Amino acid sequence: MSYIIGVDGGGTKTEAVAYDLGGHKISEGKAGFGNLLINEKQAIANIISAIEQCLAPIQGKCHYICLGLAGFGGVENSEGIENALRNAFNTPFTIVNDGIIAHAALLKGKDGILTISGTGSVSIGIHNGTEKMAGGWGHILGDEGSGYWIAMQAFIKMTKEEDEGLNYSHLTKSFLKKLGYHSVLELKKFIYTSTKAEIAAFVPLIVQHADTGDDFSQNILRQAGYHLSKNTLDVCRKLKLSEHVTIAIKGSILTNIPLVQSSFIKHIQLEKPDVNLVLEDVTSTLGCYYIALKHLR
Numbered sequence: 001m002s003y004i005i006g007v008d009g010g011g012t013k014t015e016a017v018a019y020d021l022g023g024h025k026i027s028e029g030k031a032g033f034g035n036l037l038i039n040e041k042q043a044i045a046n047i048i049s050a051i052e053q054c055l056a057p058i059q060g061k062c063h064y065i066c067l068g069l070a071g072f073g074g075v076e077n078s079e080g081i082e083n084a085l086r087n088a089f090n091t092p093f094t095i096v097n098d099g100i101i102a103h104a105a106l107l108k109g110k111d112g113i114l115t116i117s118g119t120g121s122v123s124i125g126i127h128n129g130t131e132k133m134a135g136g137w138g139h140i141l142g143d144e145g146s147g148y149w150i151a152m153q154a155f156i157k158m159t160k161e162e163d164e165g166l167n168y169s170h171l172t173k174s175f176l177k178k179l180g181y182h183s184v185l186e187l188k189k190f191i192y193t194s195t196k197a198e199i200a201a202f203v204p205l206i207v208q209h210a211d212t213g214d215d216f217s218q219n220i221l222r223q224a225g226y227h228l229s230k231n232t233l234d235v236c237r238k239l240k241l242s243e244h245v246t247i248a249i250k251g252s253i254l255t256n257i258p259l260v261q262s263s264f265i266k267h268i269q270l271e272k273p274d275v276n277l278v279l280e281d282v283t284s285t286l287g288c289y290y291i292a293l294k295h296l297r
Contacts, residue, residue, distance in 0.1 A: 001026070001060030004296075005091075006288025007067040008098060009034015009047055016050035017285040018058060021293075029053025036081060037071040044084045051089065064295055065093040066288035068101030094295060099124050099136075101287035102250050106278050109290030112246035113239075115232045117224070117253035117260070119200045121146035125235035134234040139196050144227035145260075147200030147253050153220045154206055155191060155199070158184045171209050171217060175202060207257055218259060225263025228254060232264075233271055248278035255281055 003026060007016045014034035018027045030053065031046040033039075051065065065085065072078075072095060085093050103114040103124050113125040120143045122136030139148050158172045162184040168176070172184065179190055191199070210217035236245055247268060253260055261279075268275055 001058060003058065003060060003062055004289055004292040005051060005054055005062055005065045006101065006285035006292070007034070007047060007051060007065065007069075008101060008284045008288070009043065009050075009067060009069040010098060011035045011038065011070050014043075014046045014050045015283075015285055016047075016054040017283070017288075018054050018062070019286070019289045021063075023286070023289050027054050027057050029056075034067075035070040036075050040075075040080055043069075044081050047081070048084060048088050062089070062091050064292040065089060065091050066101070066292045066295075067093065067095045068098040068284060068288060069095060070098045072097045092295070094291065096291070098284065100131075101291065102284040103248070104287030104290040105282050105284050106248035106250060106287075107246060109287070109294065110246070112248060112276075112278075113232055113235050113241075114248045114250060115228055115254065115264075116249075116251045117145050117147070117228055118251035119147045119196050121149070121228060121231070121251070121253075123228075123231040123235045125239050125241070127239040127241060130239060132235050132238040134231040134238070135228075145224040145231070145253070147203045148196045149227075150206060150220055150224050150253070151199045151202040153223075154202065154217075155187065157216065158187060169214075169216070171206070171214060174205050174209065178202065178205065203253070203257075207259075210259055221257060221259035222263040224253065224257075225260045225265075226267050228260070229264045229267035232268060236272065243272055243274045244276065245272060246276040246278060247272075250281065255279070 003018045003020050005016055005018050011033055014031045016029040017025055020026055029050040031050040034043050034047050036043045106114055111127045115123040123134045125132045143149050161168055161172055206217045210221055232247060
């Protein structure tokens with residue numbers, strides 16, 4: 001049997017999937033985080049483990065391994081992971097950022113734009129071999145429209161209520177209850193000691209309040225959709241794309257929150273009425289399959 005292995009290495013887990021040359025899944029392996037920036041030695045061990053698990057139940061020839069690793073663009077020296085792969089597997093390989101394999105998965109290896117919004121946010125466009133991005137700056141410089149950004153708008157509003165001596169809103173009271181606090185004055189100890197993911201975990205509360213008619217919560221979610229559409233359209237302009245561009249979405253914020261998604265689509269269609277939208281979700285490892293095929297041709 002001839003096959004390709006795709007690896008999706010994220011901040012919490014690594015997934016390796018073997019595909020036959022027709023794109024059908026034949027085995028998989030899973031391990032811990034694959035982001036080299038967290039702990040390079042452990043990440044490499046996790047990646048190797050996931051691939052080995054994937055290889056164990058199958059026989060035949062692996063023609064190519066494609067890896068999409070979170071944070072790979074920030075790695076100063078990739079020799080560690082490259083040497084480990086050469087020593088462990090006698091197989092050609094390519095390593096790219098995890099956003100690139102997600103793009104290939106949703107767009108089936110073709111040109112277009114992928115906009116991702118989870119804890120962070122970014123838009124990635126590829127056209128005729130040229131790659132452009134907008135967003136993806138991280139929570140300090142940007143990430144507008146991300147889960148972190150959405151939650152922070154509510155936390156900032158809480159501080160304004162406190163400073164202006166206003167009665168706490170229902171949303172603020174909900175946040176304080178979840179935190180186990182009695183006053184907004186206690187907020188700093190949470191904000192300055194928490195991870196981006198821990199802050200973004202408050203988004204479901206905002207969605208709940210939006211669903212019950214809270215104007216502020218609804219407005220935050222609509223603004224998130226607008227910011228994500230702006231990044232997407234910025235990439236369109238950078239790539240000089242026509243009206244018939246294909247745009248895919250990924251990430252819990254864009255795929256699971258209707259107000260964000262509808263706002264995103266509305267603002268895209270105002271400028272690109274003939275846009276082709278890809279809204280279904282697929283595993284990112286499938287993007288490795290499409291990328292590997294191009295290397296095998």
